[in-house]
Amino acid sequence: MNRERYSQLIKSKAYDLGFMYCGISKAGFLEEEAPRLEQWLKDNRNGKMGYMENHFDKRLNPTLLVDDAKSVVSLLLNYFPEEQQSDDSFKVSKYAYGADYHNVIKDKLKELYQFIQTEIGEVGGRMFVDSAPVMDKAWAKKSGLGWIGKNSNLIHPKEGSFFFIAELILDLELQEDGPIKDYCGRCTRCIDACPTEAIVEPYVVDGSKCISYLTIELKDALIPGAFHDKMDNWIFGCDVCQDVCPWNRFAKAHQEPAFMPNGQLLGMRKTDWKELTEEVFRELFRNSAVKRTKYSGLIRNIRTIQE
Structure with missing residues (x-):
């Protein structure tokens, strides 16, 4: 009974903090993902x-991260914005329109973890936001928060995929949620686009070819010519x-004040980007x-498109 009660307490608090969904899975070795990750690498x-x-x-x-x-x-x-950039602009991913999500989510997780300590007792655990060796999409899938689509993103049947994923790994037994089925069907829009x-x-993305990798993760002075x-x-x-995924027709604008778009960013035109100063x-x-890109990295990306 405690497992069910504790699980409901945690989920209720998560929703109060603004999280759109909360799911729970049993901690253990990810047998299905192990060979896929090994082959990908x-x-x-x-x-x-x-x-x-x-x-x-x-x-x-x-269990190697939390005893x-x-x-x-x-x-x-959720981070899906109500307003988006103009057509006459170089493009920034929607998740970066507002404040850095790492800080926003960590503050929410700290409050949730403190709530657990207060309401349940001394529970050991750690919180993770896209900055540690945690396969967040795999855990979200196991906890029934969606399926991993052909573009390798987690897709929720009622919300699409414009959301951040975070985790609390706890030494507390909770009521598990089961996974849901894959609803991608025969659709290949993401692959084609x-x-x-x-x-x-x-379901397999070559990270070395992904524009997100090329514009953020790749630290070389130049982006390879084949992609220019x-x-x-x-x-x-x-x-x-x-953007092309049919499930994202269900995406709704977020209500998180910290993620509200920067008005100056939305108003930027290509000419403004080309004249961007470090200040x-x-x-x-x-x-x-x-x-994350630093000024030099962003200028590299802008110049790549201009070439």
């Missing part, structure tokens, strides 16, 4: 993201495979995930 799909090769065992087993881990609590936070053909087969005419005006991230960059992206 063997095929060098991670490009120059060397960190993806680190902590292989920890990525697959949460005596019993449950993985997965949470989704990818500008760089990064979705090399259904395929960037589709993206200078930070890419939303193409989500304006610092002001415009002071609390934004776009800082």
